[in-house]
Amino acid sequence: MRRRLIQSTLAVVLVVIAVFGVSLVIVETRTISSTAQERVDSEAIRLASIVDSRLIATGAVTADVLREQVPAERYAVIRIPGEKPIEIGTKPSGDTISATRTGEQKETVTVQEPRSVVTREVWRTLLIIAAVALLAVVAAVLLAVRQANRLASPLTDLAETAERLGSGDPRPRHKRYGVPELDRVADVLDGSAERIARMLTAERRLAADASHQLRTPLTALSMRLEEITLTDDPHTVKEEATIALAQVERLTDVVERLLTNSRDPRTGSAVTFDLDEVIQQQLAEWRPAYRSVGRAIVSSGKRHLHAVGTPGAVAQVLAALIENSLMHGGGTVALRTRVTGNQAVVEVTDEGPGVPADLGARIFERAISGRNSTGIGLAVARDLAEADGGRLEMLQAAPPVFGLFLSRTATEKSGAGESEPTVR
Numbered sequence: 001m002r003r004r005l006i007q008s009t010l011a012v013v014l015v016v017i018a019v020f021g022v023s024l025v026i027v028e029t030r031t032i033s034s035t036a037q038e039r040v041d042s043e044a045i046r047l048a049s050i051v052d053s054r055l056i057a058t059g060a061v062t063a064d065v066l067r068e069q070v071p072a073e074r075y076a077v078i079r080i081p082g083e084k085p086i087e088i089g090t091k092p093s094g095d096t097i098s099a100t101r102t103g104e105q106k107e108t109v110t111v112q113e114p115r116s117v118v119t120r121e122v123w124r125t126l127l128i129i130a131a132v133a134l135l136a137v138v139a140a141v142l143l144a145v146r147q148a149n150r151l152a153s154p155l156t157d158l159a160e161t162a163e164r165l166g167s168g169d170p171r172p173r174h175k176r177y178g179v180p181e182l183d184r185v186a187d188v189l190d191g192s193a194e195r196i197a198r199m200l201t202a203e204r205r206l207a208a209d210a211s212h213q214l215r216t217p218l219t220a221l222s223m224r225l226e227e228i229t230l231t232d233d234p235h236t237v238k239e240e241a242t243i244a245l246a247q248v249e250r251l252t253d254v255v256e257r258l259l260t261n262s263r264d265p266r267t268g269s270a271v272t273f274d275l276d277e278v279i280q281q282q283l284a285e286w287r288p289a290y291r292s293v294g295r296a297i298v299s300s301g302k303r304h305l306h307a308v309g310t311p312g313a314v315a316q317v318l319a320a321l322i323e324n325s326l327m328h329g330g331g332t333v334a335l336r337t338r339v340t341g342n343q344a345v346v347e348v349t350d351e352g353p354g355v356p357a358d359l360g361a362r363i364f365e366r367a368i369s370g371r372n373s374t375g376i377g378l379a380v381a382r383d384l385a386e387a388d389g390g391r392l393e394m395l396q397a398a399p400p401v402f403g404l405f406l407s408r409t410a411t412e413k414s415g416a417g418e419s420e421p422t423v424r
Helices: 002-057 063-067 115-166 180-230 234-263 275-292 311-328 360-364 377-387
Strands: 075-079 086-088 096-102 108-114 271-274 297-302 306-309 333-340 343-349 391-396 401-408 418-423
Touching: 002 063, 002 075, 002 096, 002 108, 002 115, 063 086, 096 115, 108 115, 115 180, 180 234, 180 275, 234 275, 271 275, 271 311, 275 297, 275 311, 275 333, 275 343, 306 311, 311 333, 311 343, 311 377, 311 401, 360 377, 360 391, 377 391
Parallel strands: 297 333
Antiparallel strands: 075 086, 075 108, 096 108, 271 306, 297 418, 306 401, 333 343, 343 401, 391 401
């Protein structure tokens, strides 16, 4: 591209020089020739007037008197009737420029100048024009090189940016070049880089969320299947198989919810559901894990609450809180339901040391964890709660109390009241 720009600019300059230079040479040659002829004519008129004045004053004219009046490069002949011609200077050989004038005393004055004088002036003018043309060519080449670099360098940068995008580096450069067309291309590439970065982030986030959210259901399902393989009681096998099928359905719901949330976190299928059923489901699912470590999980609070949301998403949020208590907490884990205003609240607490003071509200940020865990469980839980129109908050740091706030229906079953804690 640089070579083509330089060649095209140089070609344009050469064409301009050829057109205007030749015209200028022709005009200057004619002007110099006309000026030389006018100069010789003027010299002949001037000598004729001098001869006239001498003849009138003294009646005689000598070569010594006129020699100082004729420049060295010219030749003059004065012919006075009845007298010998007077020659001043050296008669030129070859082509000459001449002029003859007749005075008032009938004398004739002829002035000649070698045409070589005109030729020298023409060549001097040609050299000046050639020098100017050469300077114009040099300036055009320098300008073309500068302009080519100005245009080619941004294109090289844009090509490198496109190559980086293709190789998986979506960082935008935010570099502009002062050329509207190139800046437009840079804007498009930066916008594409930002979109690709968001897509890659979403894909990585989906993979991390899926790994975290599927780990617990798969572990629970594996435990159910192990119990089936270790028993010969058909009734127990049927019961465990039924629970395993329910867990498979919940696992499918987890996958669908993750995929939906990755496309648009605001997309959901909120319905009115029985909060007790979701809580009992989670208690049954987590019972084996808590028993294996010698801990208990209980539920208490207001019964027969109906909340508005997605049961699968609420189950995932509660599962994240229960798993968090299993991994980081201690003692008995309690799920308590209550009502505040037009919201149903599920509180999850345990008897552990609680959330470290240095974490505080950052506990819901991704990659923030008090121990060697992924640090995304609570972040995913909060996202799921907000996608359902609810919210997840840490109500107390020590002992830890997390509250899931959900919208509830306007009418609840009458007679619903507090119940005693139930150990699961």
